[in-house]
Amino acid sequence: MKFRNLIALVITAAFALIILQAFTITPAAGEITLNEFGKADINNRTAQLYLNKSVNTDNKKVIYQESKNLESGSANIVTSVVANYRSFDTLGEITVLFLAAAGIGVVLNLENSKKKKFAADDSSLILNTGIKLLFPLLLLAGTYIFVYGHLSPGGGFQGGAVIATAFLLKMLSDNKFEIKEISITLVESTAGISFVGLGLYGLVTRGSFLENFMATGTVGQLFSAGIIPLIYIAIAFKVGAELTNIVKNLIEA
Amino acid sequence: MLNFLEEWSFFGGSILLIFIGLYGVLSRKNMIKILISLGLMDTGVNLLLVALGYVEAANAPIINSVNPSNAAAFVDPIPQALVLTSIVIGTAVLALGLALVMKIYDKYSTLNISEIRGLKW
Amino acid sequence: MLTKYIFVPAAAAFAAYILNKKNKKAGATITALVSAYLLLSLALIYGSWELNQSFNLSLMGYQLEFLMALTPLSWLFAVLTSAISLLIAVFSIDSQADFKFSSVFNLNFLLVIGSIMGVLFARDFLTLFIFWELMTWTSFYLISSGKKKMAGRAAYRYLILSAAAAYSFLMAVIFIFQQTGSFAFEPAAEFLLNNSAPQSILLLLAISLPFWVKAGIFPLHVWVKDAHGNAPKEFSPFLSGMLLKVGFYGLIVVFHQLSFFKIIENTIAYRGLPLLSYLFALLGAVTIITGTILAIRQEDMKKLIAYSSISQMGYIIIGIAIATPLGFSGSMLHLMNHLIFKSTIFLALAAVIYRTGTTKMYEVGGLIFRMPLTFAAYLTAIIALAGIPPTNGFISKWVIYQALIEKGYLFLALAAFFGSIASFMYVFKPLSTVFLGQLKPQHQEIKEVPLLMKIPMLILIGVIVLFGVFPGIQMNIISQISGDLGIETVNYSLYSIQGAFGAWNSLYIFNVFAAGFVIALLVFGLAKKSKLVGLLDTYSSGEYVTDAESYHYAYQYYRPFDRLFDNLAAKSLTGFYETLTANLLKSGESFRRIFAAGRVQNYALYSVLLFVILAAVGWII
Amino acid sequence: MVNLTLIIALPLLMAFTMPIFKMLNSKLPKFIALLTTAFNLIVLSSNFTEIMAAPLILELGGWQAPFAINLYVGPLALVAAFLINGSAFILSIYNLSQDYQFDDKFYLLFLMITAGASGMVMTGDLFNLFVFIEITSIAAYSLTTFAGGSSYEASFKYLIIGGVGSVFLLLGIGFTYSAVGSLNLAEIAASAGLINPLLLQITALLFLIGIGIEAELFPLNFWVPDIYTEAPTAVSGIMSGAVSAAGIYALARIFFTLFPAQQFFNYLLVIGVITLIMGELIAYQQENIKRMLAYSSLAQMGLIVTVISLGTEAAVKAGLFQLINHSILKVLLFISAGVLISAAGSKKIKDLAGLGTKKPTAAFGFTIAAMGILGVPFLNGFISKFMIISSSLNADQFLITFLILAAALIEIAYYLKVVQKLYFEDLEIEVKNTAVITVPVILLTLLIIGLGVYPQLIAEPLEKAAAEILNNSRYIMTVLGGI
Structure with missing residues (x-):
């Protein structure tokens, strides 16, 4: 092991130990420290308000398929955090992905003429057929994931990622398969514009950016949760398009 | 022993991941390995974040037919939402990094970071 | 307004x-x-x-x-x-x-x-x-x-x-x-007077530092030579004549109006002069000596005059530092006079450069035949600079000597005399090499400068002689200044100044010198003329002359004298400052080599290291 | 008065639409960028009086202030946002005469770096701050590579450092959330006093490293020279003028509002002074003009951090003034240097000799900005230098004052070298055609002289900003007051 690496090891270990130390503190009276593992005190956290859906309204109890017109109608609380309470972060997040996709296009500096293909000209029949079979299933699964994002685990990112996987597999197996740059761009832009547009519509009609302007319905039903499904659809298209774009660029470079 | 594992496999384990990742970033010569290490660090942090919101014997924060009311014990949903964001950011950075590595490889024909020192001082 | x-x-x-x-x-x-x-x-x-x-x-x-x-x-x-x-x-x-x-x-x-x-x-x-x-x-x-x-x-x-x-x-x-x-x-001023003396002195020294620099006093004179030598020829007279003097203005303000002298009044004294003041005067003396010696060594006429400026500044600071009525008046006189004769010199040189385009003395010669007025201006000015009556330069130096001898500051007086005598050596060098001697072939055709350039030189010649004969004109305003600053005034009339050991009457002296001048002119006119020989017409035993310039008599004019000071001059202060800064800046170079070596992993390591160090510091404290 | 959320939302919208604009007309993106930044400036101005009266809290998604994400725009954030969007505006004017290969992508990234930096200064939420930092840096990674050449390498370095930094930041955010149970800055600040000192220290240091990378502190700043040198001029300009300002803001916000313990200010003071001295010393060694400007930027950042961490009101004011000056001057320096570089076809200082007469506008811009930095009277740098010295002496920091002045001396040395090269030396080179920068130079020169002659112009915002940042209980009250 080189001397430099040894130094790096020592320093990194010191760093890890210092971080670890933060978990071993025993608090004095009235002092705040980190919670022990598994003892997160949700009652003292903002999360409690989200679980109760009582940030703006005073609400203590949410009942599946019963409670109506809650401030955030999603049954999946993570979703309501991602796409409603903290949807500004999410907007930032898809922006990051968008920037990365654009950046990769710039970095790789692709010219239209010399695009490479990953798939061999004679990729195996099994692979080809299998992926042909999988492709619609994956699309369907992806769609299900983002459409039911507010009811079950899943959501726009996950759905988008699955959809992108479908295209990735297709690109890996079929050398005739081609996605036009322009269609990706259009999907990307439209999805992004709709997300910001939803936010701006909230700003215009309700007075604050990304505010929910639709009825939230009954918890647990498909048509509920206000703009959350719309946002998730936009996110899914955007993430799907962007991941596809990234993969496409990396393959073609 | 089991108790210890339960308690420390999440905090300690994720910090170990961060440690391994950090050491990898600081010591590996191959640029792709450096990026992998970066990814490892990200994973470690994400795990830690989720672990910080864990509540013993609680459910995923979804109100459904199994847990029809929010009276049931749920884990903290916020870290999960944060992790979702940070995963995407991590992915984006890694993808961009890989693209850069491809470009640098084109120029220097090597992945060894110690040979890539066109910019110094 | x-x-x-x-x-x-x-x-x-x-x-x-x-x-x-x-x-x-x-x-x-x-x-x-x-x-x-x-x-x-x-x-x-x-x-x-x-x-x-x-x-x-x-x-x-x-x-x-x-x-x-x-x-x-x-x-x-x-x-x-x-x-x-x-x-x-x-x-x-x-x-x-x-x-x-x-x-x-x-x-x-x-x-x-x-x-x-x-x-x-x-x-x-x-x-x-x-x-x-x-x-x-x-x-x-x-x-x-x-x-x-x-x-x-x-x-x-x-x-x-x-x-x-x-x-x-x-x-x-x-x-x-x-x-x-x-x-x-x-x-x-009030605050400084009531404050603790060491702190006040420190503050005032810090305040006066820019003035010392501008005035070009000894350890801070390093900029003067090159700045004067390389400034545009039209600006050099102003630089030397006025800009240096603004430094003295500042010093006078600090010394008198900010009550520096009052603060140091009760500190340790040498012959009735507070040690700090004496130190300043001593700096002045050192300035005179260094300026003079370095001026003698110069080959470039503008730089030569620049060093002469440095040495003349020494006189002024001596007078200001000892702050006796005579000393102060002498300084102010010298300040004005130096302004006058030094700008004359620089203007004359500017005229020469305007016509010949060079500042190297061994590249010109015999310009007296082509530029008589410029020569006259230069001659008058250097007579004043060397402190020879009946020019204004003599009077101011005389007053300063009087002040020094009055108090018995032996070393200072010696330095002043040395500067005065040796200044003769260096001002004579351009005179004999630029104006006297024989014309260079390439300068046969040059003409005297145009009228607009002549006028200022003529005026300055007039002023030099005027103030040489009637110092009372200057003393008039100087006495007002001393009155304003609370210094006793010196007795004076239009053409005489009362010194410590008698009065100076410039009218007599002027008459004597005028008579002497007439006699000398007669002798010059009647005596046999010498034969003119080309300057580069050098006997070289048939050897091929490759470097005619080095045979020019102006080349290394005072070489024997220079040899005396070679060791001293090698240890130039400029070099010292430059090594100092170079070494300081070299530390930046090592900084750069250690830290910014282009290894991104090191950069990442620094951030972890900083965390660990700061955590350790916090843990220790 | 226009809703301030638009400062972030509109660039986002425009960025998403940029590919479509490009399809409509290939010249459109650069004008869209210009219009968007101009619009942002108008939005900011329209809110000026309101914010001067009381800080503005914008609840995003309609959720009550401390419980979800909110934007907090106080006087300090307003000043910083003005700097960011102002720099972006000036650079957009400069960009009008530039051609980039993928111009839609360039302008969308450019808008996003602006929006990211604006978000950094406006957000009131810790995790949101992280997201905006990432937006800014990812945009910067990509923008750098527009220059081709060695810029990929520079970008890769920044990416690695930024990646490590984001891990630090996330850890800090995780710790804070786990301890306090909230991500809102005000809520954290309100209960920060109760946190165990050891935990507090570890958390604060994590933030110090994470944000120190954006604020360009020693020794976290070695990616800076590479990026500034290799990136296109407009990107160097925005990084130096806007992103670093946002970094400083974030640092100040974290340490004045969240962890106002003397210990951390002492750390920052020491780090700042080292950054200052080291930056100046290395800048002096540079032969590459952009690298010189980069190290000079580092030094200025160090100076600002030093002064601000003195922690008195006068010092914070002086630091902020210096920050404003730095943004104005560095933008001007970078665009003039960019023109000079492309005229001479070289980044070497010695190859720029004699461009003063051949490229008068750029050379004038460089000179006036250099003189502004050096603190010539009647230019803005003089006022800030005066305020800095005055405030640091007032805080009885003689050594710091001395070091600041010594650093300023080195700064004079290397800037004047360039100015003299430009005007008083000659080199027979063929001058290439370059961008026209008359409008930005005039605008910035007016600002430089205007602030130098009548600094009172920004006295009120600075006064309020300093008072705001120093009083964290007011911040807490303003945000939590709604409960």
Whole structure:
């Protein structure tokens, strides 16, 4: 092991130990420290308000398929955090992905003429057929994931990622398969514009950016949760398009 | 022993991941390995974040037919939402990094970071 | 209105800049007109010492007061500034065609004039600092615009030294501001008097540092030679004549108006002089000696005169430091006289350079046949510089000797005498090599300078002799200044000054010298003329002469004398400063090699390391 | 008065639409960028009086202030946002005469770096701050590579450092959330006093490293020279003028509002002074003009951090003024240097000799900005230098004052070298055609002289900003007051 690496090891270990130390503190009276593992005190956290859906309204109890017109109608609380309470972060997040996709296009500096293909000209029949079979299933699964994002685990990112996987597999197996740059761009832009547009519509009609302007319905039903499904659809298209774009660029470079 | 594992496999384990990742970033010569290490660090942090919101014997924060009311014990949903964001950011950075590595490889024909020192001082 | 002395030149500066683009002579003409206007209006306010102006400004939470007032001291300096700039501007009208940066020259020249006026009228530190900085910056550009390659470097050194000193000034001044809540001189002086003496002395020394630099006193004189030697030839007279003097203005302000001398009054003394004052005088003596020795070694005529300026500054500082009535008057006289004769010398040299295009003495010779008026101007001026009656230079030096001997400062007097005698050696060198001797073949055709260049030189010759005969004219304003500063005045009449051991009557001396001059002229006219031989007509035993210049008698003129000081000169102060800064900056180089070595992993390591270190520091504390 | 959320939302919208604009007309993106930044400036101005009266809290998604994400725009954030969007506006004017290869992508990234930096200064939420930092840096990674050449390498370095930094930041955010149970800055600040000192220290240091990378502190700043040198001029300009300002803001917000313990200010003071001295010393060694400017930027950042961490009101004011000056001057320096570089076809200082007469506008811009930095009277740098010295002496920091002045001396040395080269030396080179920068130079020169002659212009915002940042209980009250 080189001397430099040894130094790096020592320093990194010191760093890890210092971080670890933060978990071993025993608090004095009235002092705040980190919670022990598994003892997160949700009652003292903002999360409690989200679980109760009582940030703006005073609400203590949410009942599946019963409670109506809650401030955030999603049954999946993570979703309501991602796409409603903290949807500004999410907007930032898809922006990051968008920037990365654009950046990769710039970095790789692709010219239209010399695009490479990953798939061999004679990729195996099994692979080809299998992926042909999988492709619609994956699309369907992806769609299900983002459409039911507010009811079950899943959501726009996950759905988008699955959809992108479908295209990735297709690109890996079929050398005739081609996605036009322009269609990706259009999907990307439209999805992004709709997300910001939803936010701006909230700003215009309700007075604050990304505010929910639709009825939230009954918890647990498909048509509920206000703009959350719309946002998730936009996110899914955007993430799907962007991941596809990234993969496409990396393959073609 | 089991108790210890339960308690420390999440905090300690994720910090170990961060440690391994950090050491990898600081010591590996191959640029792709450096990026992998970066990814490892990200994973470690994400795990830690989720672990910080864990509540013993609680459910995923979804109100459904199994847990029809929010009276049931749920884990903290916020870290999960944060992790979702940070995963995407991590992915984006890694993808961009890989693209850069491809470009640098084109120029220097090597992945060894110690040979890539066109910019110094 | 005192502000007009600042704003008129400033406004004219931009007008000159723009008009000069159309016509190359416009800028210098405007400069001349503005200087004439300033001179005239200054003459009109002579005696109205109660003139003052003030502005209040609340700036970013600081209550600032800008004060300006007219004192005899500032009046004198303002008159000198505008007079000399008038002469230089007239002189430079015709030489503008030589200029690469004619517009920039005029812009900056007028700005320098305006900012000097600001410095002179300022009665508070902030105004003083602002205009001082402006003066430094504009003169920096003026020096940089010199034609030679060294000009940039010289200007650079000048600015760095000035800026360092200005920062020490700023720090001290703001410290005082924190204590008194005002930048004005009076509260500051009061505060300093009541403060503990060591701290006050330290503060005042810090405040005076820029003035020491500007005045070119010994350890800080390193910028003078190159700046003078490389500045545009039209600016050198102003640089040497006026800009150096502004430093003395500042010193006088610090010593008297900020009561530096009062503060050190009760410290340890040597022969009745506080040790610190003696130290200053000693610096003056060292300045005289170094300046003189280095001047003798010079091959470049402008640099030679620059070193002579350094040594002459030594006289002035000695007189100011000992602060006796005679010493102060002597200094002020010498200050004025030096301004006059040194600008004459530089103008004469500028005329030579204008015609021949070189500043190396061994490249010219015998110009007396082609440029008699320039020669006359130079001759008169160096007679004054060497301190020979009946010129003004003698009188001021005489008064300073009187002051030194009166108190019995032996070493200082010796240094002064040494400087005076040795100055003869170096001023004689350009005289004999540039003007005397034989004309070079390539200079056969050159003519005397045009009329507009002649006029300033003629005026200056007249003034040198005038003040040589009637020092009372100068003593008139000097006595007002000493009165204002609380120094006793010296007895004087129009043509005599009362010294410690008798009076000087310049009228007698003038008559004696006039008679002597007539006799000498007769002898010269009647005696047999010598034969003229070409300067490069050298006997070389048939060997092929490859380097004719080195056979020129001006080449290494004082070589035997130089040898005496070779060891000393090798240890030049400039070199010392440069090694010092180079070593300091080398530490930056090692910084760069250690840290910024291009390894991204190291960069990442630093961040982890910083975390660990800071955590450890926090843990230890 | 226009809703301030638009400052972030509109660039986002425009960025998403940029590919479509490009399809409509290939010239459109650069004008869209210009219009968007101009619009942002108008939005900011329209909110000026309101914010001067009381800080503005914008609840995003309609959720009550401390419980979800909110934007907090106080006087300090307003000043910083003005700097960011102002720099972006000026650079957009400069960009009008530039051609980039993928111009839609360039302008969308450019808008996003602006929006990211604006978000950094406006957000009131810790995790949101992280997201905006990432937006800014990812945009910067990509923008750098527009220059081709070695810029990929520079970008890769920044990416690695940024990646490590984001891990630090996330850890800090995780710790804070786990301890306090909230991500809102005000809520954290309100209960920060109760946190165990050891934990507090570890958390604060994590933030110090994470944000120190954006604020360009020593020794976290070695990616800076590479990026500034290799990136296109407009990107160097925005990084130096806007992103670093946002970094400083974030640092100040974290340490004045969240962890106002003397210990951390002492750390920052030491780090700042080292950054200052080291930056100046290394800048002096540089032969490459952009690298010189980069190290000079580092030094200025060090100076600002030093002064601000003195922690008195006068000092914070001085630091902020210096920050404003730095943004104005560095933008001007970078665009003039960019023009000079492309005229000479070289980044070496010695190859720029004699461009003063051949490229008068750019050379004038460089000179006036250099003189502004050096603190020539009647230019803005003079006022800030005066305020800095005054405030640091007032805090009895003689050594710090001395070091600041010594650093300023080195700064004079290397800037003047360039100015002299430009004007007083000659080199026979063929001058290439370059961008026209008359409008930005005039605008910035007016600002430089305007602030130098009449600094009172920004006295009120600075006063309020300093008072705001120093009083964290007011911040807490303003945000939590709604409960």
